[in-house]
Amino acid sequence: MPNLDSEGYEFFGLKDAEIRGMLIERIEFLMANLSWSKKTLADKAGLPTSSIYxxxxxxxxxxxxxxxxxxxxxxxxxxxxxxxxxxxxxxxAGGKPPAKASMLKMWDVLLSRSAEELEVIYQIDKLLHAKKS
Incomplete structure (x- = not known):
């Protein structure tokens, strides 16, 4: 299995206000990807607009x-x-937009594979990304 650089606990040493700011930045990034305003987000999430603001x-x-x-x-x-x-x-890696939750079943199937199968999938992925470069 490939070693992944997980960097341990990502937010160790950060103040609550810094983590809160990062969370807001992430949500704003996702809203921008969807071309949503705060009002649109509130409406679609069923939350009070004033609360979201x-x-x-x-x-x-x-x-x-x-x-x-x-x-x-x-x-x-x-x-x-x-x-x-x-x-x-x-x-x-570029902060690409996340996959849709409706795709999570595909990830569940992939993650249920054996270590050997995951290694093969990983090597194929490396080859595909090497060709893009």
Whole structure:
């Protein structure tokens, strides 16, 4: 199995305000990808517009709850985990938009493979990416 640079706990040593700012930045990135305003996000997530404006305001102290994040992820058709701020490794990779949650079944099937099968898939992926360069 290939060694992945996970960098340990990504947010170790960061203040709550820094993590909050990174979370807001991530949500704003995803909103921009969908061409959504805060009002659109609130409507699609079924959350009060004033709440979204307050909780996504960098100068405010409002905090997104787990239920807020679940509603936002569902509205965007992504996993809640994909709302979390990007890791350093993901930032280097370009911060591409996440896969849709509706594609997660494909990932489940891939992850159920044996270590040997995953190694073959990994080597094929490396070859495909090498040809793009």
């Amino acid at each position: 307050t909780k996504l305001d960098r100068e405010s102290t409002g905090q997104l709850t787990l239920l807020d994040m679940c509603a936002i992820a569902k509205a965007m058709d992504i996993s809640v985990i994909q709302l979390l701020p990007l890791t350093a490794a993901e930032r280097v």
